Structure formats: C-alpha cells, structure tokens
Amino acid sequence: MNTKISFQGVSKTFELKGGRFLALDRVDLDIADREFVTVVGPSGCGKSTLMGMAAGLVEPGTGRILLDGAPVTGPGPDRGVIFQQYALFPWLTVRKNVEFGLRLQPISAEERHRRAQHAIDLVGLTDFADALPKTLSGGMKQRCAIARAYAVGPQVLLMDEPFGALDALTRVQLQDQLLDTWSRERRTVMFITHDVDEAVYLANRVVVMAARPGRIHRIIDVDLPYPRTEEVRLSPEFSRIRNEVWHSVYHQAPAA
Amino acid sequence: MTAVSVTDPPPSPGRRLRRPGRTLVLNVVAVLAGLGAWTALSMSGITGLTGPVEVAARGVELVADGTLTNDMLASLRRVFTGFALGTLLAIPVGFLMGWYATARALIEPYVQFFRTIPPLAIIPLAILLMGIGETPKVFVIFLAAFLSSVVSTFQGVLDVDKTLINAARVLGASDRTIFLKVVVPASTPFIIVGMRIGLGAAWGTLVAAELIAAQEGLGYRMQQAQLYYDLPTIFVGLISIGVLGLIMDRLLLLAERRFTGWQERR
Numbered sequence: 001m002n003t004k005i006s007f008q009g010v011s012k013t014f015e016l017k018g019g020r021f022l023a024l025d026r027v028d029l030d031i032a033d034r035e036f037v038t039v040v041g042p043s044g045c046g047k048s049t050l051m052g053m054a055a056g057l058v059e060p061g062t063g064r065i066l067l068d069g070a071p072v073t074g075p076g077p078d079r080g081v082i083f084q085q086y087a088l089f090p091w092l093t094v095r096k097n098v099e100f101g102l103r104l105q106p107i108s109a110e111e112r113h114r115r116a117q118h119a120i121d122l123v124g125l126t127d128f129a130d131a132l133p134k135t136l137s138g139g140m141k142q143r144c145a146i147a148r149a150y151a152v153g154p155q156v157l158l159m160d161e162p163f164g165a166l167d168a169l170t171r172v173q174l175q176d177q178l179l180d181t182w183s184r185e186r187r188t189v190m191f192i193t194h195d196v197d198e199a200v201y202l203a204n205r206v207v208v209m210a211a212r213p214g215r216i217h218r219i220i221d222v223d224l225p226y227p228r229t230e231e232v233r234l235s236p237e238f239s240r241i242r243n244e245v246w247h248s249v250y251h252q253a254p255a256a
Numbered sequence: 257m258t259a260v261s262v263t264d265p266p267p268s269p270g271r272r273l274r275r276p277g278r279t280l281v282l283n284v285v286a287v288l289a290g291l292g293a294w295t296a297l298s299m300s301g302i303t304g305l306t307g308p309v310e311v312a313a314r315g316v317e318l319v320a321d322g323t324l325t326n327d328m329l330a331s332l333r334r335v336f337t338g339f340a341l342g343t344l345l346a347i348p349v350g351f352l353m354g355w356y357a358t359a360r361a362l363i364e365p366y367v368q369f370f371r372t373i374p375p376l377a378i379i380p381l382a383i384l385l386m387g388i389g390e391t392p393k394v395f396v397i398f399l400a401a402f403l404s405s406v407v408s409t410f411q412g413v414l415d416v417d418k419t420l421i422n423a424a425r426v427l428g429a430s431d432r433t434i435f436l437k438v439v440v441p442a443s444t445p446f447i448i449v450g451m452r453i454g455l456g457a458a459w460g461t462l463v464a465a466e467l468i469a470a471q472e473g474l475g476y477r478m479q480q481a482q483l484y485y486d487l488p489t490i491f492v493g494l495i496s497i498g499v500l501g502l503i504m505d506r507l508l509l510l511a512e513r514r515f516t517g518w519q520e521r522r
Binding site for chain 1: 417419420422423424425426427428429433437438441442444516518519520
C-alpha cells in the first residue's frame with residue numbers, strides 16, 4: 001500500500017506556566033493513500049495537535065511528518081482542513097465560500113465556477129448556493145465547509161471533530177453523507193473525534209490514543225464493508241468492534 | 257443525500273419578531289410625551305425656562321435670517337473635517353496596530369495616554385500652538401474622533417477569529433490575501449462601531465472647540481446667547497446639534513447594515 005501521510009517519531013512539548021507539558025510522545029503512524037482513518041481518544045491526548053501538524057498549522061517539536069515522502073513545512077491546498085467551528089467566512093455566500101480557495105489557484109473564472117458548483121452539488125447545497133452562512137443550520141454550514149475543502153481538490157482531508165457541535169441526528173446524517181461523498185471521490189481522510197460509534201462507523205482503521213503523555217494506545221482495524229448502512233451500524237460485528245474500541249478508550253492502563 | 261436535505265431543518269427565525277410599525281409609533285409617542293412634559297414644566301413657572309412654542313418661533317426666525325443655516329454649515333464643516341481626518345487616519349493605524357505586534361508596542365502607549373486626556377483639556381495648548389483660526393478647532397475634533405475610533409479598529413483586528421485565518425491559510429492564502437480577504441472584512445463591524453463612537457466624540461468636542469474665538473457655528477451661537485440670557489436660541493442650538501448628530505449616526509447605521517448585514521445577531 002502507498003503511504004500518503006507518515007508521522008515519524010513525532011513529539012511535541014508545550015511550555016506552560018509551572019512546567020512543560022508533553023502533548024505527544026514519539027508518535028509513529030502511517031496512513032495509506034485513500035484510507036479513512038479515525039483518531040479517537042480522551043481529551044488531552046494530543047489528537048488535535050497531531051492533525052494540526054499534518055495540516056502544517058502546528059510545528060512538530062521533534063520527528064517529522066511526510067506527505068508523499070516529502071516533509072510538511074506549512075499549510076497547503078493539497079490538504080483540506082475541516083474545523084469543528086465550521087470556519088465559514090460569514091460575509092460570503094455559500095458559493096463564494098467554496099470559491100475562496102479556487103480563487104487562489106491559477107484557473108479561469110469558468111473553471112472556478114464549474115468546480116465550485118460541482119462541490120456544492122456534491123454536498124447537496126445546490127438550493128442554498130447563494131445563501132449567507134447565518135441563514136444555514138449547523139449541519140448545512142459543515143457541509144458547506146466540506147464543499148469548500150473538496151473544491152480545491154486536496155488529496156488529503158483533515159477533519160478535526162467536524163460533527164462535534166451537531167445534534168445526534170444531524171451527526172448521523174452527515175456521517176452517511178460524508179461516506180457517500182468519500183466513496184464517489186475518494187481521498188485520504190484523517191478524522192479526529194471523541195465519539196466511539198462515529199470512529200468505528202466511518203473508518204478503515206481506528207487509532208486509539210492515550211493521554212499524559214499523548215501517544216498511540218492501539219490501532220484497531222475495522223473489517224466492515226463499504227458502503228456502510230444502517231444495517232452495518234446495527235450488526236453484531238459492528239458492536240464487537242465498537243466494544244473493543246470502547247474498552248481501549250475508556251479502560252486504558254495508566255502510562256508506565 | 258436527499259434525505260439529509262429534507263430533514264435538515266432551516267434555522268428557526270429569531271424569537272423576537274421585528275415589528276417596525278409598532279416601534280415607530282412608540283418612538284413618536286415618546287417624543288410627543290417629552291414635548292408635553294417640557295411644555296408642562298415651562299408653564300409650571302420654573303424661572304426662565306422657555307417652552308417648545310417659543311423655541312420653535314426662535315428657530316423659524318433664525319432660519320429666516322440665515323443665521324441658523326450658516327451656523328449649521330460652519331459646525332458641520334468642522335465636525336466633518338475633524339471626523340473624516342480622524343477616522344481616515346484611525347483605520348490604517350488601527351490595522352497596523354492590530355496586525356503588527358511591533359507597531360502596537362510602539363503606538364499603543366501614546367494612544368492610551370492621550371485617550372485619558374479629555375480633548376477639551378487640549379484646547380489651551382492648541383490655541384497657543386495653532387492660533388485662533390480654524391486649525392485648533394478642527395484639530396481637537398480630529399483628535400477626539402481619531403482616539404475613539406482607533407481603539408475600536410485595532411481591537412477588531414485583534415479579535416478576528418483565528419480559525420478563519422487558519423481556514424484561509426490551509427486553502428493556500430498568503431499573508432497578504434489573509435489580510436485583505438479575511439482580516440479587513442472581519443473587522444469591518446468594529447471599524448463602523450469605531451466610526452460611530454468617533455462621531456459622537458466629534459460632536460461632543462464641537463461646542464468646546466467653538467469657544468475658541470469662533471465667529472459662527474452652533475457652539476458660538478449658544479455661547480453668545482448665554483451672554484444675553486437668550487434661552488430660546490440656546491435650545492435651538494442644542495436641538496440642532498442633536499438632530500444633526502442623529503442624522504449622521506443614522507447614516508452610519510445604514511452603512512453598517514449595508515456592510516455588516518452578514519453578521520449573526522442575537
């Protein structure tokens with residue numbers, strides 16, 4: 001398998017009042033091309049920090065992060081990032097938000113419109129293309145953010161608890177929709193969450209992290225077929241994996 | 257996917273429904289009640305207090321002989337010049353302070369220091385340094401407008417949501433693009449609030465500025481009226497200042513609605 005993102009011996013220390021805090025301790029993780037990896041763990045396990053490093057928004061302390069074999073030195077349009085707080089530009093319509101990244105690329109206006117429209121259709125916001133974010137529900141806002149990330153054609157999607165602020169019902173709908181989008185235009189996805197069900201339902205592999213210091217506790221393969229449906233969600237096999245992940249998240253042996 | 261679109265509820269409308277008609281009626285009722293109270297007070301025999309009728313009559317007189325119009329134009333010119341110069345300078349300086357920590361460290365002590373001095377206290381100094389022409393009057397108004405709006409602009413730049421900046425950065429935006437396409441629009445609401453505060457400060461300084469040997473202007477007219485115990489003229493001056501200030505503030509409010517209508521409110 002082709003490795004897309006590779007974390008190699010990544011550590012990060014934050015200087016806090018009253019001492020140093022080891023946020024990540026020698027993390028090694030390879031994510032394959034077009035793989036869907038979810039990262040789950042207790043708060044303070046450094047999962048967001050790990051993703052921030054892949055995005056190029058956080059500098060690793062020691063170790064390195066490779067994207068297609070080349071070290072990550074900063075943010076770039078080859079990696080799309082979805083934030084929990086949506087981070088839509090409130091003064092721009094859905095369409096203009098989606099076009100924001102495209103305007104930074106050397107493409108014609110026609111090409112830009114075409115690609116923006118495609119991304120908007122992909123997430124099902126066609127009827128809301130000219131609406132301002134303030135008129136959208138939380139779920140629609142996050143779909144707009146996903147369209148904005150998809151539009152620039154990144155090879156990697158980095159999602160930091162993207163559905164964390166949504167109600168349970170909307171969350172399930174967006175999970176199905178994300179998988180639907182992903183299966184049609186497959187990308188490498190690194191998805192941070194604190195929801196065990198979500199982690200299992202979406203992923204090829206679930207990375208379970210532990211806190212103090214932040215490190216990888218276990219990696220659990222999810223051998224469930226795509227497309228995932230309600231049937232999968234309610235299957236005994238899903239429950240088995242879910243229980244396994246649950247135990248490794250909530251019953252971690254304390255660090256040696 | 258269609259299931260998502262169908263069950264995704266549109267955001268519910270705000271709890272308080274706006275009823276502009278009712279608000280307007282209440283506004284008019286409040287103004288009429290105020291005028292009524294004023295009339296009652298003046299008729300109850302408070303020494304020297306003139307009623308609305310006398311004031312209106314004086315207003316008509318002053319308009320007829322051109323005095324009021326001249327005074328208004330003179331005052332408006334000063335307020336507008338000082339306010340325009342003040343806010344025009346405040347916007348770039350505010351951006352500079354918000355965007356560059358070095359600029360902030362260099363400029364902020366001066367801004368914070370001069371902000372604590374009431375503009376009126378600058379007047380004696382302004383007269384000695386700039387004489388008694390238009391310059392010192394416009395200068396103190398400028399200073400008042402600048403100091404009150406620069407703080408708001410720079411606070412606005414500081415308060416730009418870091419997630420928005422990161423969102424632009426991961427889409428490939430350069431610092432320049434982030435500044436122009438994210439920081440500037442995101443801080444527009446603060447800039448306009450700063451302009452409104454600056455306008456209030458400019459009007460607030462006007463009367464005092466016109467104490468500096470002016471030959472015309474609303475503040476000058478009221479000062480003269482005080483010497484002659486001419487209450488109706490003082491009232492006309494006060495009401496003119498209030499009405500002009502209100503009109504300018506409403507104009508800025510319109511600009512605010514136009515440029516910052518995207519904000520999520522209440």
